[in-house]
Amino acid sequence: MITTRLSDSQFFTECVDTSIPALASLPALAEAGDFAAAQKIFADYVRGVLNPARYIAPEKESILARRDSLMESAEKVMGHTFVSCGVAHTFDGKIDWELNPTYNAYKEWPWQLNRHPEWRTLAQAYIATGDERYAAEWSAQMISWAIQAQVPENASGYSTVCWRTIEAGIRMSCWIFALHAFLHSPSFSDEALTVYCKSLWEHGWRLRGFNTARNWLIMEMHGLSRIGLFCTFFKDSAEWLEYAHMRLKEELDVQVYPDGMQNELSMGYHHVVVSNYEGTLEMYRRADKTPPSYLEEGLCKMYDCYPKTARPDLFCPTMNDGGHLNAMSALKKAWALYPDREDYRWFATERAEGCPPACSSLLMEYGGAVIMRDGWDPMGYWAYMDGSPFGTAHQHEDKLNVQIFALGHELITEAGQFAYDSSEMRKYVLSTRGHNTIRVDGKDQARRGFVAWEPEMISLKSDTKFIPGETRDTAEASYTEGYGANHIPVTHTRRFIFLKNEAGLPPMFIAVDRLAAADEETHTYESLWHMHDNPTTLSGRSVNNVCEDGVGITAVMSAGSMRILRGELTPEYQGWLPRHYGVKDPDHKPIPTVQNRGVFQGSIRLVTVLCPFDGNAPRITAVEACTDVASTSIRLTLSDGSVKEIEE
Numbered sequence: 001m002i003t004t005r006l007s008d009s010q011f012f013t014e015c016v017d018t019s020i021p022a023l024a025s026l027p028a029l030a031e032a033g034d035f036a037a038a039q040k041i042f043a044d045y046v047r048g049v050l051n052p053a054r055y056i057a058p059e060k061e062s063i064l065a066r067r068d069s070l071m072e073s074a075e076k077v078m079g080h081t082f083v084s085c086g087v088a089h090t091f092d093g094k095i096d097w098e099l100n101p102t103y104n105a106y107k108e109w110p111w112q113l114n115r116h117p118e119w120r121t122l123a124q125a126y127i128a129t130g131d132e133r134y135a136a137e138w139s140a141q142m143i144s145w146a147i148q149a150q151v152p153e154n155a156s157g158y159s160t161v162c163w164r165t166i167e168a169g170i171r172m173s174c175w176i177f178a179l180h181a182f183l184h185s186p187s188f189s190d191e192a193l194t195v196y197c198k199s200l201w202e203h204g205w206r207l208r209g210f211n212t213a214r215n216w217l218i219m220e221m222h223g224l225s226r227i228g229l230f231c232t233f234f235k236d237s238a239e240w241l242e243y244a245h246m247r248l249k250e251e252l253d254v255q256v257y258p259d260g261m262q263n264e265l266s267m268g269y270h271h272v273v274v275s276n277y278e279g280t281l282e283m284y285r286r287a288d289k290t291p292p293s294y295l296e297e298g299l300c301k302m303y304d305c306y307p308k309t310a311r312p313d314l315f316c317p318t319m320n321d322g323g324h325l326n327a328m329s330a331l332k333k334a335w336a337l338y339p340d341r342e343d344y345r346w347f348a349t350e351r352a353e354g355c356p357p358a359c360s361s362l363l364m365e366y367g368g369a370v371i372m373r374d375g376w377d378p379m380g381y382w383a384y385m386d387g388s389p390f391g392t393a394h395q396h397e398d399k400l401n402v403q404i405f406a407l408g409h410e411l412i413t414e415a416g417q418f419a420y421d422s423s424e425m426r427k428y429v430l431s432t433r434g435h436n437t438i439r440v441d442g443k444d445q446a447r448r449g450f451v452a453w454e455p456e457m458i459s460l461k462s463d464t465k466f467i468p469g470e471t472r473d474t475a476e477a478s479y480t481e482g483y484g485a486n487h488i489p490v491t492h493t494r495r496f497i498f499l500k501n502e503a504g505l506p507p508m509f510i511a512v513d514r515l516a517a518a519d520e521e522t523h524t525y526e527s528l529w530h531m532h533d534n535p536t537t538l539s540g541r542s543v544n545n546v547c548e549d550g551v552g553i554t555a556v557m558s559a560g561s562m563r564i565l566r567g568e569l570t571p572e573y574q575g576w577l578p579r580h581y582g583v584k585d586p587d588h589k590p591i592p593t594v595q596n597r598g599v600f601q602g603s604i605r606l607v608t609v610l611c612p613f614d615g616n617a618p619r620i621t622a623v624e625a626c627t628d629v630a631s632t633s634i635r636l637t638l639s640d641g642s643v644k645e646i647e648e
Helices: 008-015 026-032 035-049 052-065 067-078 108-113 117-129 132-148 165-182 190-209 214-230 237-254 267-286 294-303 305-309 332-337 342-348 424-430 455-459
Strands: 081-084 087-090 369-373 381-386 402-406 409-412 438-440 465-467 472-479 490-499 508-517 522-530 536-539 542-546 552-557 561-566 592-601 603-613 620-624 633-638 643-647
Touching: 008 026, 008 035, 008 190, 026 035, 035 190, 052 067, 052 117, 052 165, 052 267, 067 081, 067 117, 067 132, 081 108, 108 165, 117 132, 117 165, 132 165, 132 190, 165 190, 165 214, 190 214, 190 237, 214 237, 214 267, 237 267, 237 294, 237 455, 267 294, 267 305, 294 305, 294 332, 305 342, 305 369, 332 342, 369 472, 369 490, 381 490, 402 508, 402 603, 409 552, 409 603, 438 490, 438 508, 508 522, 508 592, 522 603, 536 561, 552 620, 592 603, 603 620, 603 633
Parallel strands: none
Antiparallel strands: 081 087, 369 381, 381 402, 402 409, 438 522, 465 472, 472 490, 490 508, 508 603, 522 592, 536 542, 542 552, 552 603, 561 592, 620 633, 633 643
8 A cells, every 4th residue: 555654544534524425434444444445435526526627727728838848848757857956867767855966965956856846847748738658657756755755743844855844835836736637647546646635635734733934934825725725625624724814814914014025025035925825816716716805905015016126127126035036027917916007017018008107216115125216218227225124034144235227237236146055155145245335344244143033023114214306316224233243333324326317417326335433443344346247447446347238337436445356266255146056066157346445443434426328438437525424525527527516
């Protein structure tokens, strides 16, 4: 007998809802040891109560249109080639669901292997072709997993290779899809169906009893809601569904700021949360049931973060452990839910229909992100400043970080994100030195392990100040928690200004940085600006970085000693964009990073002007500013030799 940790006897007598008349005989059959008869009765009932046609209908047209590519992908799975974390591996013979073939034993590889995306591939290929080879292979893989991956009896949701609760929740999307796709296949025997449903019950039991927090909890409850909706033949299914909804509803207040940002403050993980609420809503439609009202209500608030933060290319900025997010794709489901929202339509149709958002420059009052823009033209000007609190997970040490997109290009970038390992590249992307802000005495910001998240913080506004205007936008925020392990007592306050329509000046951005030490020591500062790998020249305290089409950016600074670092490995990583994780230590992409260094005692004021240009024609050559923190005047020298004085 093939079994999971849960025996057939336990399953038929304790887990199945035998108050259902068609299943009432199961306990007696189990007591008599006639498991074949029990499996047949149970399997017949499941095949009769589920509705594969309705479940698969929303995807069927797309599946049929991708028939050839699905077959190609499915053949790789048939040959036991799996891809996890972007790394492919071919199993020779038996699949070992705990194997880790990566060069540095990257723990995410076996974890994400156990999300089973390949099972969806086999299911879709089966729907497209009806080829029983796919069904037989899936059934064999499922049985092999059920035998090897026994559910732990009392392990935390964060532990084990095959049964972390994040994977248990995520794979329910593939599992419930595969259940419907293969339900009537002759290759999916009564015994295999029973094994599968036993494991589904074990998933429900584990997700109900060992769930965790933050975005993990949302994925866990999304998975539990799928089991509760479609496995109505379990005694616990109704309670599991009710519990999942209780937690999902609660987390909208626990995890989502009043301005709509999820509290991990990463647009990538914000989208993870949105997608799981969307998935729960979609499952109700496939089950032909009315969804709870909180799902749509919560989604609307979170959807609005995409247009609020989007760049002129309609991608949202990199924030913490989340890369550039395609707001056009993210808002397609939003438009379907809210067809009257013309801004959602505009994004979903890639500007073809609808109207651009009414919002221009803005502050996310709670999440702390500042977005500056001059409109919605693809060649427009846009900037982001991070005035955010530390968040609850996936944080980078990068408060006051800046990114700039203008004239069709990302001009000021950052190190972004990398695999969750212990490599030097991972340390770099987490660090202050991988971002566009300031280090003190060679040390990074130091909030990790020092700043603790408290539940009431979700209702607190950030300390970021913001004043929008017709000719300029101004934001200001401070980093106050010190630098390095000893929390060197220096406060960094950045005033970031977008001169978008000042008389006699081209559009430009100005960072005014004030450093104030609470001791009498002499300190060093290190201001950093990451650019893309274009020709870059340094003259005095002025840098020009120029793209192939003549668009570029000038960075000029009022004080300090400047140099350009590119692809540095020692004494520490600097000047890199990480490439995707690979089967061996990957070759990363070097980029020019402007480093401006100097010393101060007590306090100092530094001014950096960041001026985009086109036509290979820089517009500014120098900036002068008093280092006294009380000063507010700035003197700009333009490329035509004219001088312009402005106040902050």
